[in-house]
Amino acid sequence: MADEEVNYASVTFNTKKLSRSQVKKEEETIYDDVKVKYKATEQTPDTNNFSIDERSGSRRHHYEQLACCLGTFCVILVLGIIAVTVYQKQVMNLTAENHSLREKNEQLEAQNKELETEKENLTEQIRDIMISWNELNISRAQWSIDAYCPKENNNRKCNPCQAGWIYAEPSCYAVNDADRDQWKTWEAAREDCRGKSSDLVVVINEKEKKTVSEKSWTYDENKGYWIGLRVEDGKWKWLDGRNMTNSSWIDQPPSAGHCAVSVQNQGFKSVSCNEKNRWICKKKAVIV
Incomplete structure (x- = not known):
């Protein structure tokens, strides 16, 4: 029964002739290598996965920051364009208004000159009229005197009615x-x-x-x-x-x-x- 359950194999080892101490040291080295390799083999997948996720998250964070900066820049740029457009429009309106005011001022100055000229002409006419009026009054006064108080022998005799009435x-x-x-x-x-x-x-x-x-x-x-x-x-x-x-x-x-x-x-x-x-x-x- 025991002979049927146990199988024996013949193993032939080609070994170097090493001293006992070297053999023991080599066995320890092989065991350490296997142990380290086994541990490295077991830990490598987890470490790699963690490193990839960390790098992916870091990149995503950078992209989000970059997108936020670009969005902010775009908003500032749009606001700046709007502000510049409004400013230019205001400048154009003020320029047009200033031009219009200058034209009106020139027209008013021309009208003022015309009015001054008319004033001078009217003043001259009024002066002439006053002179003529004074002369007319004097003439009428003289005529009235002659009409109501005619001269007779260098003397004047006044009547209630003028001559012919x-x-x-x-x-x-x-x-x-x-x-x-x-x-x-x-x-x-x-x-x-x-x-x-x-x-x-x-x-x-x-x-x-x-x-x-x-x-x-x-x-x-x-x-x-x-x-x-x-x-x-x-x-x-x-x-x-x-x-x-x-x-x-x-x-x-x-x-x-x-x-x-x-x-x-x-x-x-x-x-x-x-x-x-x-x-x-x-x-x-x-x-x-």
């Missing part, structure tokens, strides 16, 4: 008995009176009506003289704004476009304002 207290009357070719419409006659610092005669009372009627001398089929009475708003009105209340002075009803004439011994009559007639002016007499 008829005095009937307290007014002066100018009876314009011009030839037919100089007759005027009612409006034209009034303008002539205004040019003489007067107006068409306005009758105040019966006494004055009689005076005016007496001065309305007969001529050419007894035509009358324009007076300051016309139809306004369907009523007879005097030039001083009064309504004619005495209906006996004119027996004709008021008709649009009609004015009154004074006819000697016939009172007042209504005729078209566009007819041409002589006229009577009136103004206040001067107290002498």
Whole structure:
């Protein structure tokens, strides 16, 4: 039984002839080598895996830092571009505004020069007008003196009315008995009176009506003289704004476009304002 279970092998060793101490030392060396190699073999996979993961993690961390830096740089760059763009736009706007203000300033300066020139011209005109006005006033004053106080034998005698006017207290009357070719419409006659610092005669009372009627001398089929009475708003009105209340002075009803004439011994009559007639002016007499 024992012979069947145990197998014996013949091993042949070719050995060197070594001393006992060398053999023992060599056996220890081989054992140490095997032990170290075994330990190295067992530890190598774990060490290698740890080193790879550590290096991979370190690289990933560096990449993340680099990406963060690049992102920050990009954000700063974009913000810088936006800031530069906004600044350039503001500069362009300010430049355009400055140019516009310069143009306006030049226009204002040109207008100011024109206004200065106009001012000088107006000042000169006003000076000329004042000189002419003073001369005119002097001339009018002299004319008034000569008209109201004419010289007689180197002496002056003053009258309430100027030469050519008829005095009937307290007014002066100018009876314009011009030839037919100089007759005027009612409006034209009034303008002539205004040019003489007067107006068409306005009758105040019966006494004055009689005076005016007496001065309305007969001529050419007894035509009358324009007076300051016309139809306004369907009523007879005097030039001083009064309504004619005495209906006996004119027996004709008021008709649009009609004015009154004074006819000697016939009172007042209504005729078209566009007819041409002589006229009577009136103004206040001067107290002498």
